[in-house]
Amino acid sequence: MNGWMGTILRVDLASGEISKESLDQEWAWAYVGGRGLAVKILFDELKMDCDPLGPENMLIFINGPLTVTGALCTGRYMVVTKSPLTGTICSSNSGGYFPAAFKTAGYDAIILSGKSEKPVYLWIDDDHVELRDASTIWGSDTRSTYDTIRKETHKEARVACIGPAGENLVRYAAVINDASRAAARSGVGAVMGSKNLKAVAVRGTKGVKVADPEELLRSTIIADHVKKADLGIAFGEFGTPLFVDVMNANNIMPTRNFQEGFFEEGDEINGAEIIDRTLVRSKACYGCALNCGRNTRLPEDAKYQGRGDGPEYETCFSLGSNICVGDLEALSKMNYLCNEMGLDTMDAGITLGTLMELYEKGLIKEEDMGFPLPWGDADNAIKLLNMIAMGKGFGQEAAMGGKYLADKYGAPEVFMGSKDQGFAGYHPRAMVGQGLLYATSPEGGNHTTGNTIQPEINGIPEPMDPLTSEGKAEMVISRQDETAFIEACGVCLFPYMLMEEGTEIIAEFYSAVVGVEHTEDDIRKIGERIFNLERAFNHRLGFTRKDDTLPERMTREPHTEGIGEGNTVSLEEMLDKYFDLRGWDREGVPTEAKLKELGIL
């Protein structure tokens, strides 16, 4: 088999039974891998009404046929499950080195079910697979877990694990791999914690077969072009935090819990500042030519200490502008803390932003939390993040997330998210297509399922007015379908997003790996199938148009000073167009005809 390894590993954590099965080739052609294949497996096998934190939920670690091949940036995996934060199907993506390890160990996917009676970790060494006692590392942060497990297993082992946050079932707990990379969103870490699974450690020595190696050698030339182009230069040197400047200029940098789109202290927390003050060196994920990773460390004379990867742009927003922290040292500290404790920096920031707004409005008091929490109070934010991860005091409540807190303290309108998951770092009032994306994403406020940066901000392939609804439905559908395919392949979105012909290129690489010609249209069709399957999945769980929402802050309150001042998001009109073009009814439900057309029914 070219591309795929052909084997799926199943682990029943309740009985301890470990088994291997052949990958269903039909499903592989239809859903590919990653997000697509995992959702298909869950669609068929998961007891839909299960408690996401109960033993009946299933957790899937899955790479794709392009992982560890010569295509561009081939070191990604997804963690797929029913989310305890949103109640929807969710897929969380991460890079680093762990994804390559379990691919070369011989597995396309690892399906984890049930709940272990005692804390365990899974150790995979090619064909040898065993569950090991994790009682001595239960409670450890992710970096010491990584170090300890490597010593106990193999010096080349790569590890994905939870920290205290996942163990304590924080609703936005992450799965951290390679000590600093995160499958962060939708609370996937809590699902892992609910199963008493501390970590998955892997070492692999097998090979990934490819049909047409000559075509894949072309990737080195393409990578060269990308790196020499302006976008590639900026990306490799500055990483994602360069985006702080761009977002601020476009009035899209969410500030003060999305009340504004411009952060006065943006220059204190941007890509340049990181290079000048904390960057150790640029770093790449496995198989990646773009090296956007930020290997950073706080200087010895800094107020806080720590090291790790990041902060990425999303963290510069969530734990920076969104909560008015314009201090790179404090921001870096919170970033490292989230990595070590195993928290999603994005919903951590949304939760803090919600609390700061509630505090400002006098709806939550110092007595409720144990300390004040005004805008920009980094010290108390750090304190609270610790309490959240450790399940201490008010941290237990805050662990439930922004939606819960906004509802409980009497201001549901201040939760800045959709389907109970916080938004990403793009203010929809000045980037309305992104607003439509947030509203229609399977797992709520997610931005990776079809980020609209290229058309709406960079004007690629053509300039598009970010403030109006015109053409947005078509564009979002196109982005969602392309992205679904890319996320099924086990590769990174970035190179394909950076190149105008990205979709054409991934079609060529996919064809070259698996040995069957696929055109751009073919892969869009696969992407459409995956996206519709996710929609059908959520529909079975009761999600319809009524859940495809944006807060009134987006749809009614006019945008603040800067580009797009006065603008709001006309969501309903975009949704109508979107559903029509998708071939769904006006309630956002895929029609039987559409599902049959895609082979889902």
Next chain:
Amino acid sequence: MIRVTVKLSGPLRKQCKSTPSSKGEEAELKTGYTVADLMAQYDIAPRKAHMIMVNRRKADLTTTLRDGDEVRILPLAAGG
């Protein structure tokens, strides 16, 4: 002569006169200079500016600069 604050983003900051930083530096320009003239003074090719902001408003190469203006020049960038 007029004085403006110049902020160069990302790789463009290599053209700064003082310490490379996007926090901004003062530049002295002839009265009536446009953004294009400023960029020439900084040796930045016009096509490298994906976005030009003057006092937080979108501007372009033809925008005339005035004393006290803040000019920010941004390259094409990606993120996520």
Next chain:
Amino acid sequence: MGMRIAFTEELCTNCHLCAMFCSLAFTKNGVFEFRPSIARIRAVENEDDTKYVAHVCLQCESPACEDACPVEAITKDPDTGLVMIDENECTGCEMCIEACEFDCLFMVDGIAVKCEVCDDPLCVRACAVKALELAEWDEESVLEQGELYKEVRL
């Protein structure tokens, strides 16, 4: 003397593309595979993640591996300067691997392998940051690279 693959640590990003593409050059029997575990160049990060090092044979002037081999399977070619392993003679005893203080020999499918400098090295092609290059052997840079290999072990 001859050629070797030179590595510049400061540029390395730990992407492992060198090992991935090297392995492609060595897959057998008409099957094309990316199998980094058989690569003749191996990447590793140090413990505190401050250094990224690709171990690839230095083509030593007096190779310790040649001395250590009990069956004379390893020889330094007088013309090219390349240190070569005769895979038919190799018995898989691993003495060469123990002897090399630079961690540049590896066991693959029961025999020892090492970089023997391909005509068109794929590792050099694949390295997107130009940290690898086909270079003329010179003592100073070889010694420097050797010190790095002793500092950051595989």
